[in-house]
Each structure stands twice: as structure tokens, then as C-alpha cells.
Amino acid sequence: MKKTLFLLSTLALLAACNHEDKAPAKPAPPSVQATLVPPTPPTDQWVGKWIGVEGLNLTIAKDDAIGRGHYILTMQYGLDAGDTGTFKGEEADDGIAFTRPDGPQMLRAGDGEATGLKWLADKKDCLIVATGEGYCRQ
Known part of the structure; x- marks a missing residue:
């Protein structure tokens, strides 16, 4: 026991x-x-309206349905009537990545000189897709 x-x-x-x-x-x-993780992505500062040349424009809104770092880009990106649309964008290392009919694009910060457009050369706060396509705050 x-x-x-x-x-x-x-x-x-x-x-x-x-x-x-x-x-x-x-x-x-x-x-x-x-x-x-920063509390808000730096690209959140880009939300709002941006103006290009000859009627080109870009409006960036947060895509709250998806969440942090996602955006809705509404743009007239060319002179032809078909060069307009609304595209989903996502924060990336260099800016906002998005795809439109002419392929994948990257929206990045720069100044007017970096747009390559003489009409925007004196601007300081701009977003650039490619040389010859840029949008600046007024």
C-alpha cells in the first residue's frame, strides 16, 4: 500500500x-x-485632386472597402476620350502601383521639373506616372 x-x-x-x-x-x-508599420501610409497624403496639362487630371481616394494602403484612382490620363478611367491602386515602395489598359503603372512623388512638362516645371508638389505624364497640386 x-x-x-x-x-x-x-x-x-x-x-x-x-x-x-x-x-x-x-x-x-x-x-x-x-x-x-507607420500609422498611415505616406501615400495617404496624396488623397485629393491633382491637375495635369490640357485637361488631364487625377483624383485619389482611399479604398476603405479594402483597407489600409489601397486607393481608387480616377483619371483622365490622355487626350483621347478613351484615355479615362477608374483604377484600383495599392501602396508600394515607390508610390502607388496600379494597372490601366496601357499596362502596369507606378505613381510616384516628384516636382514639376520631373514631369518633363514645361507647363508644370515651376510646381513643387507633383505625382508622376512617366515622363510627359504628371499631375500637380495647385
Whole structure:
């Protein structure tokens, strides 16, 4: 009987020692979280209306249905009536990536000189798709 009691006590102690308390993972401190993901993407500052030359224009809105870093781009990007549309864009390393009928594009920040358009050369706050296609804030 003593052996059985000793054996059961030993098993109970071993079971208790083997039990691990699993505390929930703690979130990273705010200072670390701030370095992981910015609270808002820098491209959120681009939301609004941008003007190009000869009637070209671009309007950027957040796509809240999808979430952070997603945008809806409404643009007249060429002089032909068919060079207009609304496109979904997504934050990328260099700006906002989107695709329109003429292929994948990247909207990036620059100044008027970088647009390659003499009518915008003196502007400071611009977005550029390619040389010859740019939009600036007024």
C-alpha cells in the first residue's frame, strides 16, 4: 500500500512539474510598434485632386472597402476620350502601383521639373506616372 501511495504521489508531482503556464503573448512596446508599420501610409497624403496639362487630371481616394494602403484612382490620363478611367491602386515602395489598359503603372512623388512638362516645371508638389505624364497640386 505504501508503494502504491508513493507511486501515485510521485506521478502527481511529475504531472504538476510538467505543467507549463502559457501566458498570452505580450504586444510589442509602443516604441517598437512605431517602427514596424507607420500609422498611415505616406501615400495617404496624396488623397485629393491633382491637375495635369490640357485637361488631364487625377483624383485619389482611399479604398476603405479594402483597407489600409489601397486607393481608387480616377483619371483622365490622355487626350483621347478613351484615355479615362477608374483604377484600383495599392501602396508600394515607390508610390502607388496600379494597372490601366496601357499596362502596369507606378505613381510616384516628384516636382514639376520631373514631369518633363514645361507647363508644370515651376510646381513643387507633383505625382508622376512617366515622363510627359504628371499631375500637380495647385
